[in-house]
Amino acid sequence: MINDLAKYIEGANIPVRTTDGKVVKRIYFNNAATTLVLRPVMKKVNANVPLIAYIDAPGPLGKRITMKYEDVRDVVINFVGADASKDTVIYPKNSTDGINLLSDLFYQEDPDQVIITTAMEHMANYLPFTTRFETAVVGVTKEGDLDLDDLENKLNMYKGRVKLVTVTGASNVTGITPPIYKISKLVHKYGAKILVDAVQLVQHRPFDMKPHYDDEHIDFVVFSAHKCYTPFEGGALVGPYDFFCKYKPYLEGAGITNFISSEKVIYSDPPKRYEAGYPDIFGIIAMGETIKFIQNVGIDNISKYEKMLYRYMKKKLKNIPKVIMYAQDSDLINIPYIAFNVRGMYHTDVANYLAYEHGIEVGAGTAGADIYVQSLLGISPQEAYEKYIGGKNPGIVRISMGMYNNVGEINRFINALKKL
Numbered sequence: 001m002i003n004d005l006a007k008y009i010e011g012a013n014i015p016v017r018t019t020d021g022k023v024v025k026r027i028y029f030n031n032a033a034t035t036l037v038l039r040p041v042m043k044k045v046n047a048n049v050p051l052i053a054y055i056d057a058p059g060p061l062g063k064r065i066t067m068k069y070e071d072v073r074d075v076v077i078n079f080v081g082a083d084a085s086k087d088t089v090i091y092p093k094n095s096t097d098g099i100n101l102l103s104d105l106f107y108q109e110d111p112d113q114v115i116i117t118t119a120m121e122h123m124a125n126y127l128p129f130t131t132r133f134e135t136a137v138v139g140v141t142k143e144g145d146l147d148l149d150d151l152e153n154k155l156n157m158y159k160g161r162v163k164l165v166t167v168t169g170a171s172n173v174t175g176i177t178p179p180i181y182k183i184s185k186l187v188h189k190y191g192a193k194i195l196v197d198a199v200q201l202v203q204h205r206p207f208d209m210k211p212h213y214d215d216e217h218i219d220f221v222v223f224s225a226h227k228c229y230t231p232f233e234g235g236a237l238v239g240p241y242d243f244f245c246k247y248k249p250y251l252e253g254a255g256i257t258n259f260i261s262s263e264k265v266i267y268s269d270p271p272k273r274y275e276a277g278y279p280d281i282f283g284i285i286a287m288g289e290t291i292k293f294i295q296n297v298g299i300d301n302i303s304k305y306e307k308m309l310y311r312y313m314k315k316k317l318k319n320i321p322k323v324i325m326y327a328q329d330s331d332l333i334n335i336p337y338i339a340f341n342v343r344g345m346y347h348t349d350v351a352n353y354l355a356y357e358h359g360i361e362v363g364a365g366t367a368g369a370d371i372y373v374q375s376l377l378g379i380s381p382q383e384a385y386e387k388y389i390g391g392k393n394p395g396i397v398r399i400s401m402g403m404y405n406n407v408g409e410i411n412r413f414i415n416a417l418k419k420l
Ligand SMILES: Cc1ncc(COP(=O)(O)O)c(C=O)c1O
Pocket: 032, 033, 094, 095, 096, 097, 121, 122, 124, 125, 168, 170, 171, 172, 197, 199, 200, 224, 226, 368
């Protein structure tokens, strides 16, 4: 079954016309940006369309849709190994929204604290902190891994002032998966909490928050459904219920209060307190269904299969002399992404050539991880700025595969690249 998941995917292998008029099957290697969509998920979503009602609306259909929406919280709890008696699941619009929310709450807790983030992060897990707090940024090694000695130095340097360390569970550029449990142990030793940005992790690898008493426990986790084969907004921010009880909403509006008068506002308990405005009913139903699909296939099976794809792709790319791959000496590449450049060519030209002339879609640019990409390219901030001023932002080409890609697609991609 794992070899043939494309049959469950909308738009996989559809015919597309190339610049020279040939019709070829579409190949989608840009899953880190957003994935194609699971057909069974859409079927479930569509079945709910005629039965739509507002959350908490009176009547059986209101009750039904409310239950469907609320039940997804348990699906998420199970998916990330959270503790239903201690954790809560908030539905942000996406991970960016969830991380901004968390940043706001830590700011409410103490605006003078120091937050540690890393040079490997997507900007969604960087700017929400660097723009609000005094931050320390953990560097990366020449292999492209996180520098854990630097993390410990920073924890030491800011001892007593660091309350949160935020780190990616998997790089959206190189596919490196930092050792999150080793990191959480270290972070807890210094009395801080850890947020894992699992946006690129949960669809590729088993993930477990571990029990609260465990020093490897992950305090907060966030992910987005649209990277897990749904077409909608919607995601999850999971963390301790007691923590979320302490703060005011980040977004004000209706649906987040128990009582309001012109004199008094009493906020609802979490998670409702943090879900102002129209609830993303279909996005959340889709998230629940996609998680169940992934669990049915088996995340271990997905991981094994994708590792095979990654190794095959890497081997083939290594044989093309003009391809420069980044961070390929890391031992921690566990998701099927590869960042590369073609010697003498600008990254977007390579990506456009693949898309227009071969129907193969890949990413190009900085993938939202500007600082990491600059470090992989060995470019200083000043050099990066000069390139930007000159109209040529530095960047890479990124292949990001998913559970429905296959070896035949890799062969076609390699042949296309060889023709450059
Ligand atoms: C590692 C990582 N974190 C966060 C995000 C932000 O996700 P979203 O755009 O769904 O909020 C991305 C998006 O690519 C990402 O790759």
